[in-house]
Amino acid sequence: MENELKVPTMAELTAAGQQPEVLFWVGCAGSFDDRAKKITKAFVKILNKAKVSFAVLGTEESCTGDPAKRSGNEFLFQMQAVTNIEVLNAYEVKKVVTACPHCFNTLKNEYPGLGGKYEVVHHTQFLKQLLEEGRITMEGGRFKGKKITFHDPCYLGRANNVYEAPRELIQKLDAELVEMKNCKKKGLCCGAGGAQMFKEPEKGDKDINIERTEQALETKPDIIAAGCPFCNTMMTDGIKNKEKESEVAVLDIAELIAKAEDL
Numbered sequence: 524m525e526n527e528l529k530v531p532t533m534a535e536l537t538a539a540g541q542q543p544e545v546l547f548w549v550g551c552a553g554s555f556d557d558r559a560k561k562i563t564k565a566f567v568k569i570l571n572k573a574k575v576s577f578a579v580l581g582t583e584e585s586c587t588g589d590p591a592k593r594s595g596n597e598f599l600f601q602m603q604a605v606t607n608i609e610v611l612n613a614y615e616v617k618k619v620v621t622a623c624p625h626c627f628n629t630l631k632n633e634y635p636g637l638g639g640k641y642e643v644v645h646h647t648q649f650l651k652q653l654l655e656e657g658r659i660t661m662e663g664g665r666f667k668g669k670k671i672t673f674h675d676p677c678y679l680g681r682a683n684n685v686y687e688a689p690r691e692l693i694q695k696l697d698a699e700l701v702e703m704k705n706c707k708k709k710g711l712c713c714g715a716g717g718a719q720m721f722k723e724p725e726k727g728d729k730d731i732n733i734e735r736t737e738q739a740l741e742t743k744p745d746i747i748a749a750g751c752p753f754c755n756t757m758m759t760d761g762i763k764n765k766e767k768e769s770e771v772a773v774l775d776i777a778e779l780i781a782k783a784e785d786l
């Protein structure tokens with residue numbers, strides 16, 4: 524089939540005596556959430572187009588343990604982490620790329636203390652690198668004249684100081700990047716971090732994702748760009764709450780690039 528996605532597993536490549544350039548850590552959202560699966564597919568299409576040698580762990584991948592740790596279950600976190608580290612080390616993985624800032628932060632900052640030392644990059648950093656190396660181009664002008672505002676994921680921005688990679692990619696799309704009043708170091712959480720995604724909001728005047736969506740809508744964007752599956756869900760819910768689905772799209776950076784490349 525022409526349009527079939529090629530996604531090799533580490534087990535397959537190892538059996539064939541190959542070591543990929545990078546391991547793509549899909550994450551729970553990217554594997555199981557129907558909306559986030561589209562982000563995973565878009566990123567895989569870009570990797571294939573750029574002829575990046577990559578693999579996934581497939582059924583050997585488990586949750587990084589971020590929700591367990593952030594909600595206070597350190598014991599469960601360490602069990603999940605050690606299991607993953609054993610698998611990664613058995614495959615002698617050196618470089619990991621992930622489209623989820625929660626996985627990114629946990630693999631990069633929490634795993635070394637448990638014996639898992641890898642070069643970990645967020646997909647926006649990796650895409651920027653592919654662009655700089657000339658392995659992908661983003662011509663086509665599909666987003667010319669479009670206003671795009673970027674919502675900084677907490678675990679990418681404030682926790683790891685990655686602000687420029689996603690913005691540089693948006694500007695390369697020929698789009699107009701418009702900033703919200705709370706951006707970069709002053710970014711506002713979408714409301715899903717720290718395992719909050721999985722519980723009902725507490726009493727208050729307004730949900731955080733509604734506040735954040737209102738800030739995004741103030742910039743009068745055509746597209747709200749995200750770099751995290753959780754942020755994507757929260758901003759999408761916010762747009763639905765405001766009944767703006769027909770006017771404003773919520774898209775991951777990988778989806779924007781895949782669209783620009785007609786993938």
